[in-house]
Amino acid sequence: MATEFIARGQDLELKGIRKEFPGFVAVDNLDLKIPAGEFFALLGPSGCGKTTTLRMIAGLESPSKGEILLGGKDIAGTKPHERPVNTVFQNYALFPHMSVLENVAFGIRQRKVADPLPRAEKALAMVELEHLAQRRPQQLSGGQQQRVALARALVNRPSLLLLDEPLGALDLKLRRQMQIELKAIQMEVGLTFLHVTHDQEEAMDMADTVAVMNQGHIEQLGAPEVLYDRPKTAFVAKFLGQSNMFIGKVMETNSETTSIEYKGRKITGLTKRSEKVTGVIAIGVRPEKTYFHETEPTADPGLNILGPGEITDIRFTGVSNQYQIDIPGIGVMTVFAQNVGRSPVVELGAQVYVSWKIEHSFGLSDLPSGVEEDQ
């Protein structure tokens, strides 16, 4: 029984997917569309439902409600071994009682494809492990096992390749290397990859599109740069990178700008970058978009200026310096300054002002959790 693989060129669509477990709802009303040939990342903290979603696509769980459409056909009812979808498992799940080659050949043998072993060898060559074909998985290092798991899935040319946090067990350097390799392989074979991870840097680095998941639903979906530059919810703003956040009542808004009142100061953003323009909203700015000044900068309608405040912490992270600035009456702001070779121009305790351009603010559609509506 050789499963027909129309393979590439098939979109994956999840419609109204819901998954209930006794006692809690893991995925709630999820809608997702992944175009064929894309490297798609599903990003979120542990427990957000991303692994459950992946398992439902693989067929290892069935949704309580909703449809899973592959190329327009609902596969939610088919068994895993009937779906043209393959998974790279988190702990690789390599069969310990078979050689590496037999592991890779397993799927194509099951599908009764001709010449399983030569095909398996080619797949191993693609991940540069053909010399380990006769070893047992236990004899391989973590990085090598990961590549075998990848080869084992890829050799089947699935319509969709699911990767369940595959790089989690690798050390930093190896992980970076694998990220590059995975992306290269995906572009080379043109398959659709769905990569589940909690590592936001990894997602942003590798994916064409990122969907941020939280508590069973998708908060925001888009290209990494878009998500980063224009987070729409507080969760996305906090999960992807860091933000300085200001919560206040909208005091004036027009077609150009929207401003809130924050502890007696005015904080402004562009209206087209604000999700909500009435009531109490949160406006945020990324630390690397802010600057500090030793003297008070001249007021400018295009700038938000706060200060003076005291530098309470400086952290050196190689690429940049991270400053914590405590502004009385306002709170603590974080400022990243790129390390361009000069030693920090200010020291702990210095009094500085912080500013950023209003077009770098983003207005969120909701408030960070734990914050009351009326303040």
Add this chain to the structure above:
Amino acid sequence: MSKLSLGKYLLPTYVFLTFLFLMVPIGYTFVFSFNDSLKSNIIWRGFTFDNWLNVCDQAGVCGAFGNSLLVAITATTVSTVLGTMIAIALVRYRFKFRSSTNLLLFLPLATPEVVMGAGLAAQFLDLGWTKGLTTVIIAHVMFTLSFVVVTVKARVATLDPALEEAGRDLYASPMQVFWKITFPLLLPGVLSAAMLAFALSFDDFIITQFNSGSVDTFPKFVYTAAARGIPPEANVVGSFVFIVAIAIVIAVQVRSARKKRKLLSK
């Protein structure tokens, strides 16, 4: 742990002496299997190989041994199959009456053999079944079942469910997943359980005595012979079984040690 230089040797010495103590009856049995005795093997009369060479000359010994083997092999087979099925169900599936199942499986392990033996005998009496090989085998399957479940269950618990999921992900139907992935990985545990069941069955006396009627197994033969003196041929059989068993255990350990070493070497 102890700072006293004397105390450091206390425990190993104790352990050594205890093991010596544990080996005494084994040594005794082995030595007396070479006794050139007349009727009863009580006083040492002289060394001979005759008992080993002509072990079946002594009436009943080989017959009883053969019966024990037959019963053990049959009971082990049935018990291992039934027990493995239960073990898999217990670990991998969710079902409502789990607590009662655990309890039911545990009870035979906690029941004195005399109670199980008498109970089965009473039941066979009520049913009017004649006691013989069949009843013995039935009894042996019964009391070895729980041991098999416990042993296999421990092995199933070490099996990563992701392996079976990977199998399904790679187009193997549930049956194929079982035969190509689950079963090969469970096999060591199943074999271990089978060996345990075999050993328990072979050496069982009390339940057998109540349920075998006139059929003699090896332990029964020894018990009956104990009154007038156990013939040295019984010692021979006992020693022989011991040697085989120890050899198997050692072989298994050596093999797994060698396998481990091979895996660690890249």
Add this chain to the structure above:
Amino acid sequence: MAFVAFGSQAPTKQQGPARTGWVALFLLLPGLFYLALFFITPLVSLIITSLKQPSETGAIGNYDYGLEFGNYVYAITQYAPQIFRSFSFALLATVIALAISYPIAYFIAVKSRNRPLLKGILLTLVIAPFFISFLLRTFAWKQIFSNDSMVVNLLKDIGIFGADSYIIGTSFAVVFGLVYNFIPFMTLPIYANLDRLDLSLVEAGSDLYASPSKTFRKITLPLSLPGIISGTLLTFIPISGDYVVASRDFLGGPDTAMIGNVVEANFLRIQDYPTASAISVMLMATIVVLVSAYVRRSGTDDLL
């Protein structure tokens, strides 16, 4: 081995997405049905038989169904000494076995943890006695302690024994035999438990100023309690029903009969099935009470 699984406290948690459905039933039912048929029903038979009354024909071994509770009264009054003796022997033997086995288990599990070869050898030696028939081992002790054996003669020569002293047939001999045979039953569960002992806990104890003996008492011993309890149950229960060791053909004498001997005699020789069954039921009831106390403490998931 099974005993290893007894003392181990690794709870078998539900793994992966637990599936429900008919496959589970298909796997479970044959074995469970078998047990229901050949374990539960016999126990019921025992109870029924224990209430039978002598048949009207008066023939030996024939009984009619009845509700003769008097069988129990008879059993208790007639065999009270043996019942009491059985449990005393079992308790004594269990305690002694515990005292002997714990250091062995500790040595194998803790002290030899880094020497797998030694550990393997020692474990093999612990279970080695199992490979010689239970009866042969007990008989060997009978020979070793018999009236004109070297041991007895030596004791007489030293003066510990009088001219008429003997070992076989005494309570000492029986308890000795019981302890010997059940040492592995006690050692293995404790070993299994200690094998999982996280040694860094012991190191933490030392780090926090506890002396070795204090560390043992306050850390190691409490943590090994589940293994001790497993081992105790696994030893006490079979011993209480044993009759081979106490049999007159082995290490026992006229005054050492245990419950098992009574049941054997009544069932297989005298054919007084009701009495034999009544005693068995009482023995089983005692065990059930003991085990329930244990189950109530730890639940049923760790039983297997």
